[in-house]
Amino acid sequence: MSAPRAVVIGIGNPYRRDDGIGPALIAALRPSCPAGVTLAVSDGEPSHLLELWDQAPLAVVADAVLCEPPAPGRLHRSSALPGRPAAAGSTHGLGVPDAIRLAQALDRGPRQLVVLAVEAADLGTGPGLSPAVAASLPRLVRAVLDEVQRVRPDPRRR
Amino acid sequence: MTHRSRQLQVSALARVEGEGALRVVVEDGQVRDVQLRIYEPPRFFEAFLRGRQYTEATDITSRICGICPVAYQSSAWQAMEDACGVSVGGQIAALRRLLYCGEWISSHALHIYLLHAPDFLGYPDVVAMARDHRAAVERGLRLKKAGNAILETVGGRAIHPVSTRLGGFYRAPAAASLTALAEQLWPALDDALATVAWVSGFEFPELELDHDLLALREPGCYAIERGQVASASGLEFPARELGQHVTEHQVPHSTALQATLDGRCYLTGPLARYTISSGQLSPAAREAAAAAGLGPACRNPFRSIVVRAVEVVYAVSEALRIIAGYDPPDPSFAEVPPVAGTGHGVSEAPRGLLYHRYRLDPAGRIESAVIVPPTSQNQAAIEADLREVVAAGLDLADDELTARCERAIRNYDPCISCAAHFLDLRIERR
Numbered sequence: 001m002s003a004p005r006a007v008v009i010g011i012g013n014p015y016r017r018d019d020g021i022g023p024a025l026i027a028a029l030r031p032s033c034p035a036g037v038t039l040a041v042s043d044g045e046p047s048h049l050l051e052l053w054d055q056a057p058l059a060v061v062a063d064a065v066l067c068e069p070p071a072p073g074r075l076h077r078s079s080a081l082p083g084r085p086a087a088a089g090s091t092h093g094l095g096v097p098d099a100i101r102l103a104q105a106l107d108r109g110p111r112q113l114v115v116l117a118v119e120a121a122d123l124g125t126g127p128g129l130s131p132a133v134a135a136s137l138p139r140l141v142r143a144v145l146d147e148v149q150r151v152r153p154d155p156r157r158r
Numbered sequence: 159m160t161h162r163s164r165q166l167q168v169s170a171l172a173r174v175e176g177e178g179a180l181r182v183v184v185e186d187g188q189v190r191d192v193q194l195r196i197y198e199p200p201r202f203f204e205a206f207l208r209g210r211q212y213t214e215a216t217d218i219t220s221r222i223c224g225i226c227p228v229a230y231q232s233s234a235w236q237a238m239e240d241a242c243g244v245s246v247g248g249q250i251a252a253l254r255r256l257l258y259c260g261e262w263i264s265s266h267a268l269h270i271y272l273l274h275a276p277d278f279l280g281y282p283d284v285v286a287m288a289r290d291h292r293a294a295v296e297r298g299l300r301l302k303k304a305g306n307a308i309l310e311t312v313g314g315r316a317i318h319p320v321s322t323r324l325g326g327f328y329r330a331p332a333a334a335s336l337t338a339l340a341e342q343l344w345p346a347l348d349d350a351l352a353t354v355a356w357v358s359g360f361e362f363p364e365l366e367l368d369h370d371l372l373a374l375r376e377p378g379c380y381a382i383e384r385g386q387v388a389s390a391s392g393l394e395f396p397a398r399e400l401g402q403h404v405t406e407h408q409v410p411h412s413t414a415l416q417a418t419l420d421g422r423c424y425l426t427g428p429l430a431r432y433t434i435s436s437g438q439l440s441p442a443a444r445e446a447a448a449a450a451g452l453g454p455a456c457r458n459p460f461r462s463i464v465v466r467a468v469e470v471v472y473a474v475s476e477a478l479r480i481i482a483g484y485d486p487p488d489p490s491f492a493e494v495p496p497v498a499g500t501g502h503g504v505s506e507a508p509r510g511l512l513y514h515r516y517r518l519d520p521a522g523r524i525e526s527a528v529i530v531p532p533t534s535q536n537q538a539a540i541e542a543d544l545r546e547v548v549a550a551g552l553d554l555a556d557d558e559l560t561a562r563c564e565r566a567i568r569n570y571d572p573c574i575s576c577a578a579h580f581l582d583l584r585i586e587r588r
Contacts (some may be wrong), residue, residue: 015221043224043317046272047302098285105288105297 005036006058007110011044011096016030018064018072018120018133021140025062028141034095037148046099058151059110062145063096064120064133072121073132075139079114114147116140176469180563182548185588189552192545192568193409194537207527210372212238212496213324219514219529220318225268227318228261228309229507232383233514233529235324239465240397241501241518244494250326253312256480256580257319258383258505259306259473264316264471265345265508266466267305268573270353271298277565278360292433294356297349301470304346308477326491333486340481347474351446356465358450362460364548367406369423369539371430372404374506380438380472381431383505388434389419390455397502397584400513406530419537425539426510426532427570428465432456433586440479459543459569466571496522507532533572541571556587 008029010022023041040052044063053059065076096115103109118140119132121130129137182189183191203222207215220227232254239246246254271294272284288295306316311331313319321328374385375394387403395403402498406415418424431563432447432453439447447468456465500519504513510532517525547566551559 045224045317047268047299048306049318051303070388101285102288102295105285106292106299134581 003150004038004056007038007040007053007056007059008098008144008148009040009042009049009052010050011042011061011063013043015125016059017122017124017125017126017128018118019123020061020127020129021064021118021120021133024129024134025144026138028137029144034148036146044096044099046102046152048098049099050103050106053103053110053113056110058112058114058148060114060116061096062116062118062140062144062148064123064131065117066123067119070119070121072119072130073136074119074135075143076107076117076119077143078117081139088136112151116143116147159288160288164364175206180544181586182544182563183551183586183588184548187552189545189548190588192286192541192548194509194541194544196230204527204529207516207524210524212241212516212522212524213494215322215514215524215527216322216517217239218226222529224317225265226507226509226512227260228258228313228322228430229505229512230514231319232258232505233503233507233512234516235322235503236397236501236505237514237516238518239494239501240503241499242494242497243518244325244492246482246492248329249485250490250492252480252484253327253487254322256308256477257312257322259480260305262305262315262382262473262508263350263470263497264302264305264309265478266470267298267301269352270294270357270463270466270470271301274466274568274571275357275360277568278357278463285504298357301346301349301353304342304349304474306391307339307342311335315374323491326487326489328490329347330486330488330490333484336481336484340478341378341475342476347442347471347478350471350474351442352465353448354446354464354471357463357467360463361500365458365460367425367429367459367539367543369425369456370419371433371540372419372424372426372511372535373430373434374504374511375434378438378439380435380440380443380469380476381506382473382476385504385506388513389424390430390433393420396512397504398500400502400504400530401515401528404513404530404535406534411522415530415534416537417530418538423538423542426508426535428462428469429456429459430510431506432465432468438470440475442475443468446471459566462571496520504518509533510536533570536570536572539580540567540572543569 010024010026012019014020014023026039026041029039042048118136121132181193216231216263219230219234222230276283276287279287286497309316314321371390374381375388386394386396403420404417406417450464459550494586497517500513500517502515513530515528543568544563547562551562
């Protein structure tokens with residue numbers, strides 16, 4: 001059995017409306033997950049993320065973001081690593097950008113990291129995505145599949 | 159204004175669980191006011207539990223916190239079983255304690271390594287610390303993983319366990335899965351001992367708190383998931399009498415209630431637990447504590463990081479002890495038929511004592527719910543501590559004093575989400 005070529009991590013809380021886009025992505029990918037792709041849902045806790053993407057050829061991280069001015073449902077792609085500490089905004093003390101920086105410091109990051117961020121409209125309490133974010137899900141799924149299809153298994157990996 | 163007037167604002171105080179703010183007012187060189195403001199919107203858990211079934215409280219209240227869901231589950235099922243006159247013992251009780259050990263290990267490892275240690279070593283955060291102390295941070299991550307492994311094996315997943323239920327577990331883990339878990343925990347015991355040695359070498363400012371301390375006590379073991387409530391001042395009472403001693407009251411600056419013990423400010427958490435039950439630690443944890451320079455009591459909040467490390471040693475050794483004696487319970491849960499009445503539950507969340515009280519109708523519907531989390535209880539003590547930190551540091555520049563206040567707050571590992579999220583810090587000098 002070949003080593004996983006990619007891990008796709010959906011970050012978020014399905015009980016905080018559009019923050020559930022990450023878990024919704026993983027649910028949408030599960031029935032037809034490409035071979036060699038590991039799917040995972042995470043709340044963004046750093047040690048869990050480090051575990052999930054440690055040395056993976058590719059990690060695709062999907063999360064919700066708030067932007068100003070807002071355009072709910074708009075998809076942003078970034079492969080740039082954060083250059084400075086993010087402002088505290090996580091209830092867990094450290095956020096996803098901190099996890100990425102920590103992984104770099106410990107050499108426990110993926111070889112390639114792609115962050116796909118969907119602009120949220122509503123991060124209030126309760127389940128269910130807003131119409132704009134729900135409508136973006138098929139585009140997000142296609143974007144993830146495009147990313148993982150570019151990466152081949154690494155023969156050096158167990 | 160004739161007074162010197164200066165205002166300082168830090169946009170976010172990181173490395174605490176949740177969102178809140180600190181406001182300090184200094185007037186004519188005197189500390190006039192210190193307010194730990196918890197402005198996270200009230201979450202109304204106690205209100206929306208009303209009318210729900212008694213079987214639902216464990217799952218609903220576990221959602222209060224992603225760091226200590228087992229604590230919420232434990233206090234909830236204990237209260238419900240108390241109301242219904244059911245006592246759960248044997249292997250089910252042992253599994254519950256094992257699950258709780260996992261939460262202690264995971265939560266403490268997170269706080270020690272990722273949130274608290276950078277304060278002692280002079281780094282702004284764990285990322286900067288990791289560049290110079292890579293092996294230590296790796297050790298912390300391994301410990302957290304070991305705690306999570308317990309939670310996943312026993313609870314079904316690391317956050318908001320799903321295999322737990324009133325009366326026990328939907329499914330008890332197979333003996334083989336716990337044997338495999340033990341293989342992971344033996345190296346974790348070495349990591350835990352190394353953690354105590356590491357943090358004991360930090361420099362600790364001299365500070366002795368004189369607040370009363372409140373924690374659970376249980377004969378023959380270091381209390382975690384149950385016990386009698388005991389204070390350093392000599393009080394001891396069962397959970398059902400907690401309401402007679404602990405009074406919650408509202409303060410205008412916070413959405414969390416504050417609590418007093420017989421009218422006095424008090425503290426729960428690692429320092430309280432250690433001071434009340436250090437004699438009940440496992441031999442490995444006791445030896446580690448002694449080697450780290452801890453006596454039978456500890457009242458220095460800066461040393462709370464050492465106490466947490468000792469508690470990780472205890473939790474790992476206790477988990478190994480439980481696994482060694484494990485025999486899968488069958489059935490995996492006790493039947494808990496509903497009984498009208500009031501039940502009380504109390505357990506030691508990683509951050510301190512967590513009390514639940516429920517009143518049930520004959521059909522098992524919840525008529526009232528009271529939840530007293532540790533951070534609410536500790537809020538007044540944190541404010542009192544901050545008052546002293548500010549008073550002692552008035553000659554410091556604002557940024558230095560701010561850093562010292564942030565550090566003082568992190569000594570208590572407050573979980574603001576539990577109590578009512580980031581911390582905005584403002585010092586007003588008038």
